[in-house]
Amino acid sequence: MTTPLKQALVSDRAPEPAGPYSQGIVCGDLLFTAGFGPQDRANGNAVADTVAEQTRQVLRNIQAVLAEHGATMDHVLKTTVHLADLADFAEFNAAYQEFFSAPYPVRTTVGSQLANILVEIDVVARVES
Secondary structure, three states, rough: OOOOOEEOOOOOOOOOOOOOOEEEEEEEEEEEEOOEEEOOHHHEOOOOOOHHHHHHHHHHHHHHHHHOOOOOOHHHEEEEEEEEOHHHHHHHHHHHOOOOOOOOOEEEEEEEEOOOEEEEEEEEOOOOO
8 A cells, every 4th residue: 555645734723724725734754834824713713913923823823733743843944934014023033933942944034915914934844754
């Protein structure tokens, strides 16, 4: 019996996909997440007002998907961050740093046009296959 090329991850603690995509995919020893926004599924998909609180919720959403494969933020190799306003970088960065320890994942941060949110993040993690 062959192992499937990719395995979808689904967490009931992260926002449901808004389209035809998976919350996360494992392929071999790599785990990829979708880009998550700050919707809090446990609170009726409410969105906080500040970039710091939105960042914390996005990273909690990512933690939930990682946990579906027994992974943690320590497994994260790379993050891609979209900020609606790069002027929010310092506030975002302070909240982001709460979730990671050295050696920190590599990161790309860009300014993006986002739909009624301030931050979106996706990650790539290395996991046990």
